[in-house]
Amino acid sequence: MTSSTIINYARSLRDLMEYHHAEADAITARDILAFLAEREKSIGKSTLNTLCCALKYFFGKVLGDPDRIVDIPTPRKPKQLGELLTTSELKQLFAAAKTSKHRLVLSLIYGLGLRAGEVARIRLHDFDARHRTLIIRNAKGGKQRTLPYDEAVRRELIAYFRDEKPADYLFTSTTRKSTTGGISVRGVQYIVRAVVKRAGLTKKVCPHTLRHCFAVQYLNHGGNLIRLKQLLGHAHFSTTFRYLSYASPELKDIPSPLSFLFDA
Known part of the structure; x- marks a missing residue:
């Protein structure tokens, strides 16, 4: 169980006890x-799913009842990705x-x-x-996974290092320290929300929207599902497959395998 799962489960139990x-x-x-029943009125299905799992774990596994x-x-968690941003909206956001x-x-x-939590925990020696x-x-x-980054990300890293001069964690909180070091997931969410608001976008955008x-854009530009699964860190292909229904890749025919056989 990851630290973020433990925190979410503890919050769920705390909310239950405070409610009653x-x-x-x-x-x-x-x-x-x-x-x-009361919480269902104000939270999404994904959050409700986490809440149910937390209470099942505590009362079933911890208390044995x-x-x-x-x-x-x-x-069930919703299968829809929500609203995605167009290229012009992404440029507007940046x-x-x-x-x-x-x-x-x-x-x-x-x-x-x-993921937001992955951004929050990056340390300098991870690069x-x-x-x-x-x-x-x-x-x-x-x-654990290793990801390549390109020149565009490198430029942003250089600009950030020049301005902020981080010493250990890439990002640190200016208000309070995260319990796991770096900034909190909520800190990352706050940054995204602040930029979305400044950009004047009307769509509901969170860090996972950008993920x-x-x-989708990786598939649109010729990426394959096997590599995408590795890049995203998915445990199951079924999670990666859902992006196919949102992508519109350019379809390119390749020669018949027979050609490869004899040309080789």
Whole structure:
């Protein structure tokens, strides 16, 4: 279980206890369902799914009381990606990033397809300037992957280093320190929201929106699904396949395998 999952699960249990003004031991199965019914009115299906999983884990695994969770539903996560940004909207977004920090945050998410939590935890020794690669450590599922970055990202890195002169973590909070070092996921989300607002975009945009845009544009420019799965750090191909319905790649025919056989 990753640190972000632990934090989300702990928050879910805290919210349940605050809602009923009671300790976890005193909360009944009916109380849990009432809490979920109320929260469902104000949160999305993905957040509700996390909430259900957290309560199932605590009462089932930690307290060993499956009777209290037998009626907790497991909502399906929505398969839709949400609204994606067009090329002109992406240019408008980047033009609204007035600081090197904000531009680099956008560049890492959209340019490399990173998650908000991955951006928040980057440290300077994760970069290999010689080979132009970035190691993403302790990603979702505890995995690690190495990503190449291009000249555009390199330019943003140079500008940011010149302005901010980071010493350990690439990004640090100016208000409070993250419990895991660097900035918090909410800090990354705040930066994206601030730039979106400044850009005057009406679409609902979060860091994951830019990650989705990266995946679709990667396919549109000739990338293949196997490599995209590696770049995004997906555990299953089914997660990567969903981008096919949003992409419009240029279809190019290749010679018959028979030609390759005899030409070789």
